Amino acid sequence: MKRFLKALVSKLDVSPSYTHISAVAYSNNPEVVYRFNNRQATDDVNNAFDGMRWQRGFTYTDKALLLADSDLYRPSNGMRPNVAKVLIVITDGAQTTTKAYTPLPKASAGVKSKGVAVYAIGVGKGVNEAELREIASSQENVFVSASFKELHNLAVEIRKRLCDVLPPLTTPTPLPTPAPCKATADVAFIVDSSGSIGRRRWPLILNFLKNIISAFNVGPDGTHVAVIAYSNDAKLEIAFDSVSVAQITVEEYGKRIDKIAFQRGFTYIDKGLKMADEQVFVTSAGMRPNVPQVFRHCFFHKRHTTKLHTPLHLSITHI
Numbered sequence: 001m002k003r004f005l006k007a008l009v010s011k012l013d014v015s016p017s018y019t020h021i022s023a024v025a026y027s028n029n030p031e032v033v034y035r036f037n038n039r040q041a042t043d044d045v046n047n048a049f050d051g052m053r054w055q056r057g058f059t060y061t062d063k064a065l066l067l068a069d070s071d072l073y074r075p076s077n078g079m080r081p082n083v084a085k086v087l088i089v090i091t092d093g094a095q096t097t098t099k100a101y102t103p104l105p106k107a108s109a110g111v112k113s114k115g116v117a118v119y120a121i122g123v124g125k126g127v128n129e130a131e132l133r134e135i136a137s138s139q140e141n142v143f144v145s146a147s148f149k150e151l152h153n154l155a156v157e158i159r160k161r162l163c164d165v166l167p168p169l170t171t172p173t174p175l176p177t178p179a180p181c182k183a184t185a186d187v188a189f190i191v192d193s194s195g196s197i198g199r200r201r202w203p204l205i206l207n208f209l210k211n212i213i214s215a216f217n218v219g220p221d222g223t224h225v226a227v228i229a230y231s232n233d234a235k236l237e238i239a240f241d242s243v244s245v246a247q248i249t250v251e252e253y254g255k256r257i258d259k260i261a262f263q264r265g266f267t268y269i270d271k272g273l274k275m276a277d278e279q280v281f282v283t284s285a286g287m288r289p290n291v292p293q294v295f296r297h298c299f300f301h302k303r304h305t306t307k308l309h310t311p312l313h314l315s316i317t318h319i
Contacts, residue, residue, distance in 0.1 A: 006049060009045055035072060035078055073087075093124070185293065186291055218248060
């Protein structure tokens, strides 16, 4: 088992900025072995695996799933909300049902509701494949191994699946350059800059914007970009006409995006939408009436409604 876990982790980029690992061991009761906010380096994770003790007892998979939901997948314990999340459940038997237990579909619902992709691995003759399907997010996420000895052979296939999971949009380094989109359009981004984002994550949002723009056919006769950032108030950071025609390049937009300051405050989405309608998608601000207009709203928190606000359906009436 430990050899398999190490093989799985060995090709992942475990580090503070990339993949984070946590682990729970279970039998009668689950036990957190490692959390996402523990030191994230391959050697440290492997040391934690080596320190796992064999528990004996029954197979209460439900308790492990519930603990993963209530403990591991919480921001207070190191879960990063804006990255892809994966849970791998390994069991060598059927769920114990001789005492009180939570049905597996219900036990796994919590982590699934947080966008966690759940993989279920059954080992040996005692597994119940129907239960594995109840645990996993999809049929494709179910694996069965005849023995722990053969489990190691599954590591390569599972690792490939994990690497196929879409990378987080808010990554601290630029994503691989995508194939350019050759369409011509006026594209506006309305970006949440409220306190819920946090100053440390703000550069990740800006990198996300730059990565999207790098895929566009940016140029004088191609795609033009505008950006609004909002919190308590909306601020027009880049208008369609704020960059001279000769300077409309991916690099120039990137420089200007890097200068957008983090605002803090509440989440007044309506103000960002109204500004897009009144000050961005107008010909006097550089909008070209003969090309498609697109706006992309990036928000990460429930909007603020404790003070005077405009209902969202009215904010976007004319866009």
